[in-house]
Amino acid sequence: MLDEQRTGLVDYQMLIGGEWVEAADGSKMKSENPYKGTDWASVPDGAEADVDAAVAAARSALNGEWGALSARDRGKLMRRLGDLIAERAEHLASVESTDNGKLYKEMLAQAKYLPEWLYYFAGAADKIGGDVIPSERPNFHIYTRHEPIGVVGAITPWNSPILLLGFKLAPALAAGCTLVVKPSEHTPVSTLEFAKLFEEAGFPPGVFNVVTGGPAAGAALSSHPGINKIGFTGSDATGRKVLQAGAENFTRVTLELGGKSPNIVFDDADLEAAANGVIAGVFGATGQTCMAGSRLLVQKSVKEELLQRVAKRARTIVMGDPMSAETEMGPMATRPQFEKVMGMLARARDAGAEIVTGGDASPNHDGFFIQPTIVDASENTDLEVVRDEVFGPVLSVLTFETEEEAIEIANDTRFGLAAGIWTQSGQRGTRVAHKVRAGTVWINAYRVVAPNVPFGGFGHSGIGRENGFDAIRAYTETKSVWTELTGATRDPFSIG
Template identity: 60%
Template sequence: MLDNSAPVRPVAYDMLIDGRWVGAASGRRMDSLDPFAGAAWASVPDAGSEDVGTAVAAARKAFDLGPWGRSTARERAALLRRLAELIARDADRLAAIESRDNGKLVREMTAQWRYMPEWFFYFAGAAERIEGSTLQSDRPNFTAFTRKEPVGVVAAITPWNSPGLLLAWKLAPALAAGCTFVVKPSEHTPVSAIEIGRLVEEAGFPAGVYNVITGGPEAGRALVADPRVDKIAFTGSTDVGKAIAKSAADNLTGVLLELGGKSPNIVFDDCDPAAAANGIISGIFAASGQTCMAGSRLVIQRSIMEDVVGRVIARAQTIKLGDPSLPETEMGPVATPQQHAKVTGMIRAAVAEGARVACGGADGGPGGLFVPPTILVDVTPQMTIAREEVFGPVLSVIPFDTEEEAIAIANDTEFGLAAGIWSLNLQRAHRVANKVRAGTVWLNAYRVVAYNAPFGGFKQSGSGRENGVGAVDEYLETKTIWIELSGATRDPFTIG
């Protein structure tokens, strides 16, 4: 399936810092791997702490001294709308680039990039609605009001699974708030952040407002530890999120964390079996299972388990693996060799713990970085495969008998990002939704997001919320201003 017979010279990209396209100060570069071809397709600078410092300084200057710090909401909104138009213009090209960078289906990436402009249009409107409030003072000689001000310099670290979209989730509200921005994309998928930089320039944003650093862990550590950063926005694993939070605490830097998940898809015996089977398949096998919200635990009522799981297995066995650029391909490879090793290792460990492979398996793929759609049965809630995030196309089937048992299994996790509930009983669906500890719950659906719907997790799935009008508040500070009205000279030791 893989053809490495005709090596192609990697496309060379540079970083955007203070309006200039530059390499790393050290001169080091690193390659980005095409997961399907198994070869480097792009080359980017391998930034170090010096480069990070330069980027943060540029963002700091643009915020403190540049025109962006003095910009009006109307001006910011106009630039955000222009950026949205440029992304819409280039959506298909950007989708092809991102598919090559992380191996996801071009058709999925195309839909994602065509929808992405809506984030910038939405937050352009939100920029013009940032408002303070007048306070009711119980002191007749004072009046008071609040104003919302941008937090300052935002450092964003984005993952490899949906790098463009998850950058937009952070960039659009941050720019709407009036912040400046430094992004370090994953070293595995650096190109989309660079391409957005080109569009930011074309849209007319001032130099230093948007800066891109490409590099590995050294660059990430330097960025989150820089005391000139006012807010850190991170999407990725829970372990890395905890490390970032600890580093941020040294400078009391605010953090917005969207972390891991072990989300349950809860299926009751009064569901529509065909709809539930489709939702289960979409929830775990779309994007090769590489989503934080993946419905990796099928918590299913025992009385319908054979029917519904049988439907899922039958469809999983027909999923076409292959070249993500082809329209007939239904599932591409996982994004990196490291992730392939992790996913297949976890499947083997699950079998060693007593799970049984009903479909797929660690050794059932066509080679390369492919992992076949895998369904594990005889899984208990205590098994590692049912408790730790796999981030791959692996479904664990866990039966239950009663509603109370289903809720207990669903909540028996350190995560709380998302959940699905399948039931045609409206009362039951709402009742269970209210009791499941998760930031997003879908009823008779799965894996739906939108620019105006808040997204984030409970427990160790993160802190804060992205999307929705409240996302702008993540990048704002509230200032209270008191005004003395009488003008009288008063005793400085008198209160009130």
């Protein structure tokens, strides 16, 4: 636990080329504990010069000791890193909970699961093989290689910093890349604590670099000509800026962006299970997850019964200290996000939305607490809270009568990250899953991920996929090699 750190300001440095350093201009910024609403840590406020130094260090490692390692030896280092994460999971979770206000038990579960990403991709590192391609020309032997794409810039969010870093880190290391990480300015500390494990695990200096800072650091990383690939998790608005910045240098990108994911409940569903899934899908993590099931689509014949179950449970959710085992929902992770969600709820009320429960800040807590909120939008489907990602504990309720209508409503969004389907008919569940435009669909479940299962979205929910073996290919370039076998003199003006 970090009781001693909660009582005073803890000072951190950032990691560049294996050295812990301050920002080039000496600037610092503070990180706020959202439960207490007070500053608890100080970190460097990096900018362009620091990104330049980190990219140079990453390039040096790529062309040096790290680049010379065999894939098997990279895998060994990754497994050692996974072991260290498992050993320090409680500490990492405590730091993360202090920094972003999410439940310690949730952060601990994530920290304990994170090593599986390192183990899975470590096992894949020496299995990134190319192909021998049959040639129509008998005098050529043709094969492909998958080579590291180069230096990767990873820009990570404030809701689950080190787990979502792992989605990028593990396949990038397996592919042989080096990284420069820019964590959210709101939650930089757990990434800095995580960075301490790399030297202990035996990684060469410069393989993993962390530049803390605000938007200036993120913009410098996105537009840096020395970055070969950007992996970004965040909003679609910021993702668009990252994409535009990278386009100037033809930087490859993977974007895991927002969602407005539907939980679709049919009249034959187990309503108790569905209610639990809806609650976990939107109020778990205080709604601060890209895959939040923030739209409940319920068949009209069971709307009242299901809504009664969900509202009753929402009113009993225990809010409080994220470090307490009894707490079920913590505060919003940042002051700006708290203000954003409160503004959206105020505008929903002004538009005549029916607030079933919640709808305001919690009167019983300091910090950035918002009541679990349910908005019945069945008569007003154009509300902002229905159309846009809230990223808070707000559930919008919509109704449908037929399967076709449910699919139409589910797909009526610019997003397409995830969806849940609740039915006791396996045929219906599969049929609807195939027609809903979403990168991940759960049937009678919600919010489950694994390192070997691809994750990403359609539309404004992003570009590319993280996780799964194919994610490694996103961190490689494919090279085709033609070897002429006969040595015969060829016409220099012919092809083939």
